[in-house]
Amino acid sequence: MARNIGSHYTTHRVLGRGSAGTVWLGEGPEGPVAIKVLREDLAADPELAERFAHERHALLGLEHPHIVGVRELIIGGPDGSDIALVMDLVRGPDLRTHLDRERRLAPHEAVAITAGVASGLAVAHAAGIVHRDVKPENILLDTAAGGHTALLTDFGVAKLIDEPRHGGKGGVVGTPDYMAPEIVEGLPPRAAVDIYALVTVLYELLAGFTPFGGGHPGAVLRRQVTEKAAELPGIPRELWEIIQQCLAKAPASRLRAVELASRLRELLPAVEGLPPLDIGDPVPATTGDAGADPAAADADRAAVPAGAASGTATRAAVPLVRGAAPDSERATHTRMRVPDAEELAGGAHGTARTIRPAGQPRAGSARHGAAARRKRRLAVTAAGLLAAGALGGWLLFGGGGEDPADDGGGGPGVEEMDESGAP
Incomplete structure (x- = not known):
């Protein structure tokens, strides 16, 4: 159904829905455009409207061949409740749709x-926009x-929408798979968070999954x-070193955007003609952590949408504050509280997901393997101690009347048993 946006634009049909609103195919004085209309609950916030008006120049001022241009910002509309961005119309899919179809991209394309x-x-960061x-x-x-x-779209929208409103504090908003560690820890997001997220996307284009998702x-x-991210086999060493550097936990260790663009372009001849990586799906990390509260773990598992328990990365909205209801309109953008230090310290420290060569049988994770080995050692040790106790009882009650203190109170050879229970 057609709808007027401002005095010059009309919407025709929905092109897509995102965490912040709906993108429409529209018509303006200069032809077809894309019009992003923010969700009604966001547009009704007067503080948000004021922030958009204040940042109008920044939103309209970014011009680059790899940035979707914003032509106009509309605040108000016929009923006074619209916030809309009129953007250049890009004729093609988003990268998610392309990746879902291809599963993995050839290294040159990625x-x-x-x-x-x-x-x-690089242009946005030079203008002070993250x-x-x-x-x-x-x-x-x-x-x-x-x-x-x-072309990258939605510049500045995340910042304007995510700033605490109505006195709210201590929250972070984002898509967990692409969130830099400093955001999770509650630090202010600087340009380095975009580098971390973009190289996470590069990893996903090559592997078919994100390094820390699931x-x-x-x-x-x-x-x-x-x-730390598991290394991807089959790519040039120089490319992996760039990925590793840009996924560094310390923001200062990452490349700047202009350096990343230059280094990757220099690598294009080296990856020309390489096929998509032939690797299997990753071995997922365990959903639970040692020492976690079982009741809390059950509650967390209950909140996970269908399909997530299998280890497949999920992008559905899941509340991280227990008792909060997920918002179905925020399919990839989740509001959450900042985890405290104790929560962040939980879990194993090592590689989150293990890369399997294509066709190799799925094995347990390193965490599972270590736990299984510990259990086996404990079981064998316990069996050895039980056997020793039984032998001591036989000596005491039926062993020919010998004094059990003569052999130190245990069975023969017990003191020589190693930790595996073997003599």
Whole structure:
């Protein structure tokens, strides 16, 4: 159904829905446009409208071949309740749709897409603007020229929407799979958070999954802070070193956007012609952690949408504050409290997900393997002690009347038993 936005634009049909609102195909004085209309609950917030008005120049001022241009910001509308961004129309899918269809991209395509977006980020960061929500859903692929030119959209929107409103404090908003560790720890987001998120996207384009995703979002956030990404086999060493550096936990260790774009472009000849990686799905980390409250773990598992328990990365909205209801409109953007130090310290420290070669049988995670070995050692030791006790009883009651104190009160050889229970 057609709807007027401002005095010059009309919407025709929905192109997509995101965490902040709905994107419509629209018509304006200069032809077709994309119009992002913010959700009604956001548009009705006078503080948010004021922030958008204050940032109008920044929203309209970013121009780059890899950034979706914003033509106009509309605040008010016919009924006074609209906040809308009129943007250039990009004829092509978003990167999520493309990745879902291809599953994994060839390294050359993945690196080229990432390099383009990095060059757009470099311009934004130079202007003092941090995107804060870089993810495949916010990267559009322009197919008008026959290729896949990547354009980053929604610049500045995350910052304006996510700032605490109505006195709220201590919360973080974002998509857990792409959130930099410093955001999880409650530190102010700087340009380095965009680098972390973009290289997480690069990892996902190559592997078919994110380095720390899978299971409940709370577990994903913990891995962002405590774990390291599993190395991807089959890519040039120089590319892996760039990925590793940009996924560093310390923001200062990451490359700047302009450096990342330059380094990736230099690598394009080295990855030309390489096929998509032939690797199996990752071995997921366990959903529970040693020492966790079983009741809390059950409550967390109950909050996970269907399909998440299998270890498949889930992007559904899941409340991280117990008792809160998920918002179905925020499919990839989750509001949560900042985990405290004790929660962030939980879990194993190591590689979050183990890469399996294609065709290799799925094995238990390193955490499961270590636990199983400990259980086996305890079981064998317990069996040895029980046997020793039985032997001592036989000596006491039926062993020919010998004094049990003669052999030290245990069975023969007990003192020589090692930790595995073997003599």
